[in-house]
Amino acid sequence: MRLLVLLAVLALAVTGCSGSDAARPGVLSAGLREPATLLPADVADSAGRLVTGALWTPLADYDAATGKLTPRAAESIESTDRVHWTVKLRPAAFHDGTPVTAQSYVDTWRAIAASRWAAAPVLTKLLRAREITASTPDTISLVLDRPSGQVPALLSAPGLVPLPASVLASHDWKGFAAAPVGNGPYRLDGAWRPGSGGTLKRVGSGQAEEIELRVGDPTAQYDAVKAGTLDLATEVPGEKHDAMHDDFDDGHHATWALPRAGYLAFPVANPRFADATVRHGFALGxxxxxxEAGPLAHQVDPAKALLPPADAPGERSGTCRPCSFDAAAGKALLQQAAFPGGATVYFGPSTEAWTRTLVVGLHKSLDVSVTAQPLSGPPDGPSTLDVSLATASPYELLSTLATESGYTDEVFGQNLALADAAATPEESGELYRLAENQLLRDLPVAPLWSGHGHAVWSSRVHDVLTTPFAGPVLAGIGVS
Incomplete structure (x- = not known):
């Protein structure tokens, strides 16, 4: 009997689930991986975004139902000249009871800009404000270094949420990440328990009264949802990808675009890759x-455009020829360009596994010698990129891709600047498409894949909506 009890306890420890907890009225149990951090300005992983998305309310975000940018903590984000911007705040308080003021944002953004956190480039490279002040307790005033219509999109970045005065004074970022205090619809009840999870208590407009976040293995969590001992699994492992459609009804699983994409960047200044014909040849190979089916384990979609769906300005149209696999055409282009043969593809720590598979495929399809090597300095051959986005503005990705490849073109730069300065989303979207099309023509980078997330849930769960940055929106999920 003792052995059976011990085995049962061990089983619960492995799955992070229990049958009785999953059915508690008003309580949602959700499985996730261990977040890398719960300091919102440094979050770059899906699990971290899931949790901080419930603990904080951003100034604005993209509505999960309509896809339109919608003010949240902000009452309005306005400008008359796209240089001077005014953000009016709704009344709000942190979970410790202190008020959220304009100064909270100013001081937080100052700390972010001075850091190396993931959100820092949003302020220093994209927003580029010459001055940010709290003109009144509920008003943030920004003066930019040039006209930009992208400010509402940039301020919707989940990393730009406010931090309470206590941590801004102490700078105890590690301690704060262990017991974060936000301004969102849920508060963390006690400290986060690494390897175990935490409990969220409703303090705002969330549907569930309580959310139990359970850290564990995605495969075990998937099986627990199927068995009815867990309400929601926020990741579906590759080996369960095909079974998901049979194991769960259409209304009980979802796939959504992630702000992440993979590319092959070419050193355009290198004579061997200066000819766009060569770059197109490699892309077609x-x-x-x-x-997607191999090292990336069904967690991505093969690229169909330069911009991933999570970052695309409006509806996509047309085809992406460099996104196609056409070995014969790729080989013919290399022959046409008299490519001398032989190339090294460089990789970083996050791209090694799929780069090695990529290299084997290129060697086979193009019939040229292709090897893989860790990146340790300026590359003399193509390099693989795994890009995670901090905002939903295409400016971030397009400028990053041009920088990574060393691509400079006057028309491209003008279109990017005009898109940034455009007065309306429609106007900026058209200009971003022009810039995207030019990159597809000149191909300093070849699009390879875009990331997506999966979730499955039990029959007692309803109203599951997803967004690229939050994944399943925990505050909107109901349990019966």
Missing amino acids: VDRAAL
Whole structure:
């Protein structure tokens, strides 16, 4: 009997789930991986975004139902000249009871800009404000270094949420990440328990009274939802990808675009890759489906455009020829350009596994010698990129891709600047498409894949909506 009890306890420890807890009225149990951090300005992983998305309310975000940018903590974000911007705040308080003021944002953004956190480039490279002040307790005033219509999109970045005065004074970022205090619809009840999880208590407009976040193995969590001992699994492992559609009804699983994409960047200043014909030849030699089904384990989609769906300005139209796999055409282009043969593809720590598969495929399809090597200095051959986005503005990604490849073009730069300065989303979207099309023509980078997330949930769960940055929106999920 003792052995059976011990085995049962061990089983619960492995799955992080229990049958009785899953059915508590008003309580949602959700499985996730261990977040890398719960300091919102430094979050770059899906699990961290899931948790901080419930603990904080951003100034604005993209409505999960309509896809339109919608003010949240802000009452309005306005400008008459796109240089001077005014953000009016709704009344709000942190979970410790202190008020959220304009100064909270000013001081938080000053700390972020001075850091190396993931959100820092949003302020220093994208927003580029010459002056940010709290003109009144509920008004943030910004003066930019140039006209920009992208400010509402940039301020919707989940990393730009406010921090309470206590941590801004102490600078105890590690301690704060262990017991974060936000301004969102849920507060963390006690400290986060690494390897175990935490409990969220409703303090705002969330549907569930309580959310139990359970850290564990995605495969075990998937099986627990199927068995009815967990309400929601926020990740579906590759080996369960095909079974998901049979194991769960259409209304009980979802796939959504993530702000993440993979590319092959070419050193355009290197004479061997200066000819766009060569770059197109390599792009056509990539079997993206093999990457998706192999080392990327069904967690991505083969690229169909330069911009991933999470970052695309409006509806996509047309085809992406460099996104196709056409070994014969790729080989012919290299022959046409008299490519001398032989190339090294460089990789960083996050891209090694799929780069090695990519290299084997290129060697086979293009019949040229291709090897893989860790990146340790300026590359003399293509390099793989795994890009995680901090905002939903295409400016961030397009400028990053041009920088990574060393691509400079006057028309491209003008279109990017005009898109940034455009007065309306429609106008900026058209200009971003022009810039995107130019990159697809000149191809300093070849799009390979875009990330997506999966979730499955039990029959007692309803109203599951997802967004690229939050994944399943925990505050909107109901349990019966």
